[in-house]
Amino acid sequence: MxxxxxxxxxxxxxxxxxxxxxxxxxxxxxxxxxxxxxxGPPAALVTSEARGTQYFVAHIDEARQVVAGCRDGSVRGGECANADEAIIKVDAQERRKRFLDN
CATH class of the missing domain: 1.20.5 (Single alpha-helices involved in coiled-coils or other helix-helix interfaces)
Structure with a gap:
């Protein structure tokens, strides 16, 4: 029960x-x-994905601007590391090219 x-x-x-x-x-x-x-609808959608190292190697001036922004604190995220790595790669390629051409 x-x-x-x-x-x-x-x-x-x-x-x-x-x-x-x-x-x-x-x-x-x-x-x-x-x-x-x-x-209302959003004005522009911002993607949160960081641009890759290959992009910054192809656009080295933009990479330098991003790294400067990272030092100022105006840019944060994965792009800082990717841009810094791209600058290091491009600088190394230029040094290697100058060394081997002499």
Whole structure:
């Protein structure tokens, strides 16, 4: 007899809990979609992926600007290391070329 009452009590408790969760969901965690519609579309999406070392080897002037920004603190992230590595590679290639051409 107690086993049957326990199961019924458990089911009633679960139903009341789920119903309360669905009813209180807008209060607990309001939808974010309304905020984004009111704000409008974003002007420009910025990718968070860092440009690779090969890119900076091909664009060495930009790599030097990124490294200068990293020293100033205006640029952060993986691009600092990639740009610094590209500068080291290009400088090494230039030194090797000067040494072997003499």
């Amino acid at each position: 107690w086993h049957g009452k326990t199961i019924i009590l458990l089911l009633v408790t679960l139903v009341v809990g789920f119903a309360g969760g669905f009813i209180l969901r807008p209060v607990i965690a309001p939808m974010q979609q309304a905020d984004t519609i009111a704000a």
